[in-house]
Amino acid sequence: VGEKAPASPRADLLTAAVLFVLGIAIVAHAFQMPRFVEQSGTGLTAPGIVPGFHGTMIALLSAVLGLRAIRRGGIAARGPATQGGGDGRRLALAAALGVLYAGVLVGRLPFWLASALFVFAFTTAFEWHDDPRRRSRRVAEAAAIGLGTGLLVTLVFEKLFLLRLP
Amino acid sequence: VTDALAMLGGGFAHVFAGGAAFHALWAVLIGIVIGALPGLTATMGVALLTTLTFGMGPNVAMMVLVCVYVGAIYGGSRSAILLNIPGTPASAASTLDGYPLARRGLAGRAMGISTAGSWLGTLFGAMILALFAPTFGEFALQFGSYEMFWVALFGIIIAGSLSGGDALKGYIAGFLGLFVATIGQEANHAYPRFAFGNGDLAGGLGLLPVLVGVFGVAEVLSSMRGPAVKAVSSKIDSVIPRISDITKYWRTIFRSGALGTFIGAMPGLGEDIAAWTSYAAAKRASKERDEFGKGSVEGLMAAETGESACVPGAIIPVLTLAVPGSAPAAVLMAAMMIHGLNPGPMLAITTPEFIYQIVAMLIVADVVKLFYGLVLVKPLLWILLIPRARLMPVVFVLCTVGAFAITSRLFDIWVMLGAGLVGFILRELRFPMAPLVLGIVLGDLLDKNLLRGLVLSGGDLTPFFTRPISMALCALTLAAAMWSIPGVGRLFRRRPAAAG
Numbered sequence: 001v002g003e004k005a006p007a008s009p010r011a012d013l014l015t016a017a018v019l020f021v022l023g024i025a026i027v028a029h030a031f032q033m034p035r036f037v038e039q040s041g042t043g044l045t046a047p048g049i050v051p052g053f054h055g056t057m058i059a060l061l062s063a064v065l066g067l068r069a070i071r072r073g074g075i076a077a078r079g080p081a082t083q084g085g086g087d088g089r090r091l092a093l094a095a096a097l098g099v100l101y102a103g104v105l106v107g108r109l110p111f112w113l114a115s116a117l118f119v120f121a122f123t124t125a126f127e128w129h130d131d132p133r134r135r136s137r138r139v140a141e142a143a144a145i146g147l148g149t150g151l152l153v154t155l156v157f158e159k160l161f162l163l164r165l166p
Numbered sequence: 167v168t169d170a171l172a173m174l175g176g177g178f179a180h181v182f183a184g185g186a187a188f189h190a191l192w193a194v195l196i197g198i199v200i201g202a203l204p205g206l207t208a209t210m211g212v213a214l215l216t217t218l219t220f221g222m223g224p225n226v227a228m229m230v231l232v233c234v235y236v237g238a239i240y241g242g243s244r245s246a247i248l249l250n251i252p253g254t255p256a257s258a259a260s261t262l263d264g265y266p267l268a269r270r271g272l273a274g275r276a277m278g279i280s281t282a283g284s285w286l287g288t289l290f291g292a293m294i295l296a297l298f299a300p301t302f303g304e305f306a307l308q309f310g311s312y313e314m315f316w317v318a319l320f321g322i323i324i325a326g327s328l329s330g331g332d333a334l335k336g337y338i339a340g341f342l343g344l345f346v347a348t349i350g351q352e353a354n355h356a357y358p359r360f361a362f363g364n365g366d367l368a369g370g371l372g373l374l375p376v377l378v379g380v381f382g383v384a385e386v387l388s389s390m391r392g393p394a395v396k397a398v399s400s401k402i403d404s405v406i407p408r409i410s411d412i413t414k415y416w417r418t419i420f421r422s423g424a425l426g427t428f429i430g431a432m433p434g435l436g437e438d439i440a441a442w443t444s445y446a447a448a449k450r451a452s453k454e455r456d457e458f459g460k461g462s463v464e465g466l467m468a469a470e471t472g473e474s475a476c477v478p479g480a481i482i483p484v485l486t487l488a489v490p491g492s493a494p495a496a497v498l499m500a501a502m503m504i505h506g507l508n509p510g511p512m513l514a515i516t517t518p519e520f521i522y523q524i525v526a527m528l529i530v531a532d533v534v535k536l537f538y539g540l541v542l543v544k545p546l547l548w549i550l551l552i553p554r555a556r557l558m559p560v561v562f563v564l565c566t567v568g569a570f571a572i573t574s575r576l577f578d579i580w581v582m583l584g585a586g587l588v589g590f591i592l593r594e595l596r597f598p599m600a601p602l603v604l605g606i607v608l609g610d611l612l613d614k615n616l617l618r619g620l621v622l623s624g625g626d627l628t629p630f631f632t633r634p635i636s637m638a639l640c641a642l643t644l645a646a647a648m649w650s651i652p653g654v655g656r657l658f659r660r661r662p663a664a665a666g
Contacts, residue, residue, distance in 0.1 A: 006332065006596055007594075007596045011595055012595070030359075033357065033359065034355075034357065036357075042624065042625055044621050045354040045617050045621060047352045047354070047357040047359055048359075049620075050348055050352075050616055051345060051360070053616075054341050054344045054345040054348065055345065058338060058341045058342065058345065061337050061341065062338060065334055065335070065338065090390055090391050091391040094390040094558070095387060095587065097559075098386070098387075098562055098586075101562070101563075101566070102566050102580075103580065103583060106566060106570075106576070106579060107576050107579075118559060118563065119560060119563065122555070122558070122562075123555050123559060126390070127556075142556070145560070149559075149560050150563075153563055153567060157217075157218075157567055157571070161218050161221050162221045163218075163220060163221065163567070164570075164571065164574045165567060165570070166574075166576060
């Protein structure tokens with residue numbers, strides 16, 4: 001109860017393959033790290049020991065995950081039908097706006113302006129298809145929320161809590 | 167006992183004299199609102215508020231964060247009861263009986279039960295924390311590098327085994343977290359691991375940006391993807407808890423309090439497991455078993471008491487071992503380190519009074535939570551109806567501030583974005599997040615203690631297995647790992663666990 005449906009065997013198999021490669025890459029990279037035998041005398045403080053252990057465990061466990069997925073029909077079975085296109089579009093829109101804001105706008109524009117633009121764009125985009133008769137009102141509200149957020153966050157964090165903003 | 171009471175009195179005096187208690191009024195409220203809003207969790211709340219506390223003294227900062235933690239775990243039950251959507255994962259078990267009660271027109275009574283159960287749960291847990299943490303802390307002083315290595319590994323294994331249904335994915339998540347913690351300069355030779363010549367990577371990935379990404383950005387993405395929340399009924403009966411509900415189910419309250427605190431004290435398990443376990447135990451022992459899932463007062467009481475007792479429980483290993491008992495406690499621990507408070511075995515020697523200050527903070531937060539639980543009904547209902555298209559971008563802005571503020575590096579914002587996207591994908595693939603967080607937090611502990619142990623023993627691995635406490639911890643770790651192997655667990659179980 002309360003649990004989501006498990007991932008499909010096909011998805012598990014692909015994940016296992018990616019993680020296995022990651023695990024091996026970590027081990028390979030850890031192996032190439034300097035050992036500092038002269039400094040420590042024993043080489044037991046070599047920086048690669050711990051990540052090498054983690055990488056080995058990731059590779060081993062993902063191999064088990066892959067084998068389990070194959071036993072459950074991961075090679076033969078197609079994954080379940082992908083989620084509705086609406087879900088995917090909403091997700092892609094949210095991610096794209098987030099990356100645009102945090103990765104591009106922040107640092108190039110004043111923080112309050114970047115935040116105001118982001119909140120406005122986000123709210124407007126996600127509410128665009130709601131009742132068309134009230135659209136102009138929603139856009140105005142989104143602009144007010146955006147501006148309010150930008151100014152309030154700047155005021156509270158920079159002036160009240162004396163933190164530096166990007 | 168007299169010493170303990172005097173220290174507890176000192177803890178209260180410290181909390182009130184420093185003016186920290188005043189901060190409880192707003193911090194608990196923020197916690198409740200964060201918890202009540204679906205998509206905002208206690209972990210995210212503590213992580214975001216950590217940013218606000220940078221400029222505060224350690225005492226006030228801890229007060230604020232403890233209050234947010236306590237408030238958020240309680241707040242989650244509001245949306246569980248009114249929307250049938252757990253506001254935090256901890257409240258998932260509360261939907262089973264809370265929502266049916268609300269549908270019968272007893273939303274107020276359900277909230278009253280939740281308030282009473284949650285209040286008593288945290289109080290119970292705080293008492294256990296005051297009673298056992300100092301003793302356990304003294305015992306933990308015997309832990310050397312070998313033992314601390316096993317504690318860290320045990321945390322990952324137990325969190326992986328029990329926190330998300332699929333133990334294998336739990337272990338992988340845990341080791342991924344441990345790997346993330348190794349990025350950047352290591353302690354012995356300052357060699358930049360996995361930096362690839364990048365100066366920012368050589369500095370390591372900040373704990374807070376990663377946590378804000380995994381719990382903030384990933385949750386914003388998750389909640390924008392799903393269907394919109396349905397409106398709730400706005401007619402609410404009295405929220406004053408009935409004394410008869412408490413006296414009738416006092417056994418359930420004690421059982422759930424004890425179970426919740428115990429599960430909290432286990433590394434990485436957290437409030438959701440505490441609530442489910444308390445609920446399942448109450449169902450097994452109940453004479454009204456058939457009512458469970460249809461609007462059982464006892465079921466709701468058990469879930470609420472269990473999840474709230476887990477909060478002080480999760481702080482026990484933070485204070486005694488520097489190992490967090492839950493994901494929000496992991497962030498709380500990170501905040502303690504940021505503020506120069508060094509949780510762990512040495513705390514029992516350096517600042518034993520700190521344990522009692524935390525107990526006092528928990529009790530003050532609990533009382534304020536009770537107050538808001540009784541008076542704050544309608545405003546919380548309005549907050550629950552804020553459209554996510556308006557709330558989530560604001561949360562995203564706060565995440566960005568939270569990631570940036572600690573070191574003022576734009577690199578940390580990229581770390582937050584990366585961690586958020588990876589965290590989201592891992593969630594979609596049903597990897598539990600608790601072991602991942604625990605791995606990130608415990609990575610340093612495991613790394614340093616493994617190498618220190620190896621150096622101390624001259625490369626000999628035997629002390630890791632032959633010292634008495636090491637041997638016990640190793641056996642526990644192996645048992646936890648074996649338990650999750652299909653077939654092995656079944657040999658010892660008489661019947662499948664009924665988790666509701």
